[in-house]
Amino acid sequence: MGIPLSSPDITAREIRAVKEVLKSPALCFGPRLEKFEKLGAAYAGRRYAVAVNSGTSGLHLIVRSLNLSRGDDVITTPYSFIASANCLLFEGVRPVFADIDEETLNLSPNMTESLLQKNKKVKAILPVDVFGHPADWDAFYDLSDRYKLKLIEDSCEAIGAEYVSPEGVKKKRWRKKKMAGSFGAASVFAFYPNKQITTGEGGLVLTDSKRIYMLCRSMRNQGRDGAGRINGHLRLGYNYRLSDINCALGIVQLQRIGSILNKRQRVAQCYNRHLETISGVEPLSALPNVKRSWFVYVVKLAKQFTRKDRDRIMRKLEARGIACSTYFIPIHLQPYYRKTFGYKRGDFPVSESVSDRSIALPFYSNLRKMDINYITDSIKKVLDG
Numbered sequence: 001m002g003i004p005l006s007s008p009d010i011t012a013r014e015i016r017a018v019k020e021v022l023k024s025p026a027l028c029f030g031p032r033l034e035k036f037e038k039l040g041a042a043y044a045g046r047r048y049a050v051a052v053n054s055g056t057s058g059l060h061l062i063v064r065s066l067n068l069s070r071g072d073d074v075i076t077t078p079y080s081f082i083a084s085a086n087c088l089l090f091e092g093v094r095p096v097f098a099d100i101d102e103e104t105l106n107l108s109p110n111m112t113e114s115l116l117q118k119n120k121k122v123k124a125i126l127p128v129d130v131f132g133h134p135a136d137w138d139a140f141y142d143l144s145d146r147y148k149l150k151l152i153e154d155s156c157e158a159i160g161a162e163y164v165s166p167e168g169v170k171k172k173r174w175r176k177k178k179m180a181g182s183f184g185a186a187s188v189f190a191f192y193p194n195k196q197i198t199t200g201e202g203g204l205v206l207t208d209s210k211r212i213y214m215l216c217r218s219m220r221n222q223g224r225d226g227a228g229r230i231n232g233h234l235r236l237g238y239n240y241r242l243s244d245i246n247c248a249l250g251i252v253q254l255q256r257i258g259s260i261l262n263k264r265q266r267v268a269q270c271y272n273r274h275l276e277t278i279s280g281v282e283p284l285s286a287l288p289n290v291k292r293s294w295f296v297y298v299v300k301l302a303k304q305f306t307r308k309d310r311d312r313i314m315r316k317l318e319a320r321g322i323a324c325s326t327y328f329i330p331i332h333l334q335p336y337y338r339k340t341f342g343y344k345r346g347d348f349p350v351s352e353s354v355s356d357r358s359i360a361l362p363f364y365s366n367l368r369k370m371d372i373n374y375i376t377d378s379i380k381k382v383l384d385g
């Protein structure tokens, strides 16, 4: 048995909560749905939350709610999970990629602005809080004001992360916001089992807009009216519902999130300490005005390493029973995007260079110290060998 890449933090409390739902008559649209949404909205400092069956579904509903459609462009990052661009394709909206900031790995506001200056079809920006590091929200609010754009926040990897406007930034309407998921006209958390907390499958759309809230509630339930009653389908909708079984799991996970995030931070700090002594690998860093919520533990190899070196190192770690993964292969280099849009290597050099040298190591709240020792020792041996 090797060390897995991720592993959910499930206790007897979660198991009990799920069992209780199974013994109740309300497997769907029961009291847990509402409670999960209330807790999620409060946690993110949002007025409304709509639980859905995945983060991807949540992103899709936001794109629909904002009336984005064929002929519109949206600027987003190529350095992300494919869903953050696919949600646009579902509606015929064109994702226009801007490269990332090398330090935060997030969508670069400067690159975004240079696209905005020449593209009049852009209707929205979709930054991703990558690896639990919030995007540069001050800059994106500023761009959204100046260019009259909507903001969609993909905070699927960032539940619990915090962003405070840096000193010297003028006090503006977003200054009071802090939590990842509170930025953007709407935002999404995701709860696949590799995320910080899980519902098995699931997502949560967060917004302060009653209009977006009502639309998302309706569209997740086949376009019925907001209350979910059966008097007619008002608009095109989907089955993006989340069952009370998933919600029961999510409620306990949200109640325990402080302790789960602390454990993840301690694991990350332990990794950091070990890796400090190994030259050639660089842990993730965070800006001083940001509190990262640890989603994955990714290390960057030094600039002299090529993609081939990286792949060879990964194979050697795997041979030692250590699961590892590339994170992310840039979206524009995915076969579907190459084929559909003609992207090629070289189009987004920062994303590609980071991607080529990155390895995600095993990371979860209950990863043991002895495992971290073994993993970091193995990295040292593999790099030396």
Ligand SMILES: *Cc1c(COP(=O)(O)O)cnc(C)c1O
Pocket: 054, 055, 056, 057, 080, 081, 083, 084, 128, 154, 156, 157, 190, 191, 192, 202, 203
């Ligand atoms: C996990 C994730 C999503 C949503 O994924 P689902 O599997 O649909 O829940 C969206 N965007 C990013 C960046 C993610 O990491």
